[in-house]
Amino acid sequence: MPTVFLVDASLSMCKPVSLQDRAEPMQIRHLAAEGLNHLLQYMAIHCKLEFCSVVVFSSLWEVVEPFTRDFDALRDRLTRLQFYDKTNIEVGIEGAKHAVLQEWGASCSCQIVLVTDGCTPRCLPQLNSPLFPFPCKLHIVPLCEPGSPQLKASLPFYQKLIDSTGNGAIVLPEGGLSLKSVNQAFVSIGESSYVSWQGRLVCGHLESHVTLCPPPDPQIKRVYDFEQITVKMSDTIEICGFMSIPDVAHPATVSRHLVLPIPAPKPDQSETSPTPENAQLRIEDGGMDDEAADDGKQPSFCVLLHGSLKVESMVAVCKLGASWYGMLYSWADSKKKSNLMLSTFEPGEGSVPWWTSVSSLGSNMIEKLKLPIKPAEKPSYSMNSVVWIRTTGLQADIQKILRHARKLPEKMSAFYKELNRLRRAAISYGFYDLLETMSSILERECTLLPGTQHPEAALQLSHAASQLKVTAGELPDIDTPIAPLKTKLSSSYMD
Structure with a gap:
């Protein structure tokens, strides 16, 4: 999850303030x-x-510094920032949005740490909801005295930013402004x-x-038809079995994680995480580096x-928690570097539709099922599926019908095939207004036919327009397609 440090670079950030634990003022x-430096030490x-x-x-x-792990x-860049004119948080939000979209896209979750002096403009901008087009957690750190008038005026605006994001918090230095409270x-x-x-990867007696x-x-919630499942990842990833990559067949996943081995905790080591100060001292003393070097010589x-998974072209199905698998x-x-990755499925036993229940899978079961499982009914793939995500897709389908309509009766079979395809999709989506509109379009086309057109064309267009009309209070039958009108003139075009 990438992080953006969004720093206020206005002239008010150069204002000196009196600190409780320092005799001299500090900007x-x-x-x-200093505060961001401590956060980077923790990270x-x-x-x-x-x-x-x-x-x-x-x-x-x-x-000023693109995404990096250095x-x-x-830290060096944070000490060399330049400061300019006035504060415009709306501009800063656009900058953070552009930085994330340019590097990661709209599907990647991100964290933004907004650091400012607590001043906001008199005319507050209009906020869109959601504030960011990607999942985001926003932390706002106003560096000012907790009871200052400027903070009281800014807190409602900061809270609107948090509400527009949907996740985050306003972090204030506790007990007044000081180096210790800011850090x-x-x-x-x-x-x-x-x-x-941190946890254990277990497979039988190996771990x-x-x-x-x-x-x-910590928690992932998915709403189903009659229940809501809340799951939490345990501290043990238990391998249930192995499958070949063709049998897996690209199931939908919730998240993806890099799996890295770490040294085993010592028996006398405290379960609590070390403080940033103690951990930093351990790194400076070389203790962590020595442990990592020793661990590199141990079998893992x-x-x-x-x-094994790389050579055999297989995946390991594992259990992450109660009714949660990956x-x-x-x-x-x-081409030269590969890593061990973990992808998590949707919570539930039937998270992969073409498998049976995950807990029921076994070596004999997989051989009998011949994954992926095909449905009992055999659907017809003679026609392409209808997708109307954009207006251009719907316009293309309507224009295709009209092209066939203008070439009636030669294109009669193609005309009714495309017309029934559009009608079936409109009924499935509940788009009944499209049927009425299409009926009006066909009636208009009937009146615009040239005098040299075959008389069969007008009959078929009038018939199709009347069949598309929806009777008030009645739902159209999706299983009964519109059949061509049988006339003495159409006998030669019905082959």
């Missing part, structure tokens, strides 16, 4: 850089693979949103301690599983 921009310990970017804004916006480069405010963002998932990047959402079931597989981002 707000230095407080912002370097718990989310090393997080992509971060720095976007500054005033009356304009600028991406936390040192991010703790940014660390609290890391503790709430950058919690790494390995792994971490997932990005960490899975995670590495064995990855190599699959492990080898994924290559280039």
Whole structure:
């Protein structure tokens, strides 16, 4: 899940403020850089693979540091920011939106940390809902005294930003403005949103301690016909069995995670996560590097599983929690490098439609089923499916019918085939107004026929227009297509 540090670069960020734990005043921009530096230290310990970017804004916006995993480069860039004129949060939101869409698209979840001095313009902009076209969690950190008038005036606007996003929080320094309170405010963002998932990957008597990047959402809810399922990922990924890639056949997934092996926790190690200060000291002393070097010499079931799945072209079906399953597989981002990935299915036993219940799958069952399972009824694929996502698709279908109508009676069979195709789709979608409109179009075409046109054309168009009309209070029959009008003139065109 990428992160955007959206930093206010207005001149008000250069204002000096008095701090409780410092004798000399300090500028707000230095407080912002110090707080973001602590957040980056926390992420370097718990989310090393997080992509971060720095976007500054005033009356304009600028991406001063594109998405990267180099936390040192991010820290260095935060100390060299330039500051300009006035604050325009609407411009900053556009900058963050552009940065995410340009790099990740609209389907990737993102976190935005907005750092400002708590001042908002007198004329507040109109906010669209949702605020971002992608799933987003917004953290707003106003660096000002909790009881200041400017913060009281800005809090309703900040809350509207959070409500428009749908997820996020306003993070205020507790107990007044000080270096300690600012640093703790940014660390609290890391503790709430950058919690790494660590657990065990188990297959029979083999196991390995792994971490997932990005960490899975704590809860995933899916609404079904008569129930709502709430699932939570356990601390154990249990492999249930193995399947060949053709049998899996690309099922729908909820999320995708990189699976990385980690050192096994020591027996005397506390279960609580280390504080950022202690963990940073361990990194500086080289303790973590020594452990990683020793762990590289130990056999790992995670590495064995990855190599086996890659060579055999198979996936491992695994259980993530109560009625929640996923699959492990080898994924290559280039020709030379591949990784072990975990994709999670929709919650429930029947999450993959062409499988049977996941808990009922077995080696004998898979051989008998010959996955993927084909439905009992054999659908007809003689006609393409009707897709009306854009208006151009509907217009193309109507124009195709009219082209055949102008060539009646030679194109009689093609005319009724396309007309019934459109009628069936309109009834299926409940688009009954389209039937009335199509009937009016055919009546108009009938009146515009040239005098040299075959008389059979007018008869067929009038017949089709009358059949398309929907009687008030009655639903049209989708199973009965419109048949051509049988006349003495049409006997030679009905072959």
